[in-house]
Amino acid sequence: MNKLFLVIILVIGVNLNAQEFNATVAVNAEQTGNPNLQVFKTLERSLTEFINNTKWTTVDYRTEERINCSFFITISSYDNDAFSATIQVQASRPVYGSSYSTTIFNINDKQFNFNYLEFQPLNYNPNSYESNLISVVAFYLYTILGIDADTFELNSGTPYYQEAKNIVGNAQSGNTVGWAREQNPNRFRLNDDLLSGTYEGYREAMYTYHKDGLDVMHNNIKQGKETIAEAMKSLEGMHDARPNSYIMRVFFDAKADEISNVFSGGPSVNIAETIQILNRVAPTYSKSWENIKF
Template sequence: MRNFLIPIFCILFSLATNAQELNATVTVNSSELPQGDLPVFRTLERSLNDFVNKNKWTNRVYKENERVNAQMIITLSKYESNRFEGNIVIQSSRPVFNTSYETPIFNYKDGQFSFQYIEFEPLVYNENNYSSNLVGVMAYYVYVILGMDADTFSLEGGSEYFKEAQKVVTQAQGTNFKGWSNTGKDRNRFELVDDLLSNTYREFHVAMYNYHRKGLDILGDNNSTGKQVIAGTMKLFEAIQKRRPNAFLIQTFFDAKSEEIKSVFSDGPKVDVVKLKETLNNVAPLFRSAWDDIKY
């Protein structure tokens, strides 16, 4: 019996340790291009899915049901001589405790995406060596996704992953590709991870944890308390707003959360929506139409 159990244990252990971090779908949309049906686009899509999902990005052991759900949608606007230009939309989500609901965590569009790629070339990430802009951008967003997800489960849980993303930025700054520089007016990859690691925006990480772990995750068991926590969490953004008006991270949060917040407060136990809407209109006025749908 012991000899039988040992190989079974080894197989199960191997499966557990080999489980990767992401359950992601990468889509390459070439429909805008006149040569959009070329095989290279499908090859690129397959290679990117393997790169994101089969690489081991951390030292953590993820169970299959712990893998982070994500989508990366690359829309190409130009292709010529192995040079690609376009944008990439990154979306991630996580399940809410005791529900079948997936809450959006990160929803971001990066319009400064260009790279070179030769069909069938291997995509290899080395944390100590910048190999290509394609690999750099994809690795950067993998770590941002992992960091955002970890922030929702433990206070400042994403810091180690944001530091890995920052390493990519540092390596990429010696290139001519857009999105990595700390100069210019456009918000970019440099600014995003710099803000995520800055003490100036410490309340953002508290908000991510409180909103998800202390708010959403208890809604099923205690709807009233969960709503009160979520409503209180919105006050944290006021501190950031006073310090840094129109902060990048505030916009990032509400890009992902505006519709969900509206839905949370659309029915069930009442909270003081007068003060809530006042806070929301102050910290996220771009989403005023969503806040107008929250009824008194």
């Protein structure tokens, strides 16, 4: 009996202490000509621990609620502690009633230069700029938290976007690329768009698409597809106000292939208007729209 009680306490403790992310980090240094240097492996391990072991919010996430995300860092060159790189960030969330995970964020940031000394501690301080490495990673983590929240409850991601905005402000003092107001597109622009009423169609589409679309398809595929088609109209309204926006590209970088797959199988719905909208608001993804069979 005592052993059973102890096991229950341990399980509860694990759930209470579970952090927000289940992250994987991969560092590719092939372009440097010295990909097997220990510093790259240390960086990979340290970032993984930094992301997964830091408490980023006041919310108690259960282990199964942790957000799956990945950080792919490609290092092109380095000189002592100075690294030139790119970082691709992806995140997904489960679809209700299925084993399917849907991509909610997929971005390739080519403005990622940072300094790093092997074994240096990585700590996030919301009140100051510590390093570009920490700021970039923390910025994307809070952006992921916001986008994930928006897919479950309309506009509930705002506090996380505000925290990301704080990171932008602090990082601008470091004079590194990717944070300046005049650079477009960059991290400043992404955050500014997410918080701007001008682009609220993105957040409306993310909520409708996931909560009222994908999440109901286990029970009613046709209804889910029709709702996803409706979500595209939110993007059309945003496009009419600000055509060719960066945030539109962010949406379709994550969703283009999935949209094509959703509308190509299962019960047919009338999506002739949806195809017109997709070709109008996202013409660069026309190959994906051509693959839709209906």
